[in-house]
Amino acid sequence: MQRIRAGLTGLSLVxxxxxxxxxxxxxxxxxxxxxxxxxxxxxxxxxGVPRGAPPAETGKSPVADRAPEPVHTPDQVSI
Known part of the structure; x- marks a missing residue:
C-alpha cells in the first residue's frame, strides 16, 4: 500500500x-x-498572377491527357 501511495504522490508531483x-x-x-x-x-x-485572381483549377492535369510512351526493352530495339 505504501508503494502505491508513493507512486501516486510522485505522479501527481510530476x-x-x-x-x-x-x-x-x-x-x-x-x-x-x-x-x-x-x-x-x-x-x-x-x-504573373494579379492580386485577387481566382485560384487555378484543380483536378485536371495537363499530363494526364497524353498517352504514355511505349517502353522499349533491349530485345525490341531494331538497328
Whole structure:
C-alpha cells in the first residue's frame, strides 16, 4: 500500500510541475496574425498572377491527357 501511495504522490508531483511549467511558458496574449504572411516570410508574390485572381483549377492535369510512351526493352530495339 505504501508503494502505491508513493507512486501516486510522485505522479501527481510530476503532473503539477508539468502544469506549472506549461503555464509559465504559455503566451500571455493572443496576438493577431500578420496582415501579409508572405511579407513576414520574405517572399514576394509572383508577378504573373494579379492580386485577387481566382485560384487555378484543380483536378485536371495537363499530363494526364497524353498517352504514355511505349517502353522499349533491349530485345525490341531494331538497328
Amino acid at each position: 503532473l503539477i510541475v508539468t502544469l506549472l511549467g506549461s503555464l509559465a511558458y504559455a503566451p500571455r496574449s493572443a496576438a493577431p496574425g500578420p496582415a501579409e504572411p508572405l511579407s513576414e516570410l520574405g517572399v514576394a508574390p509572383s508577378p
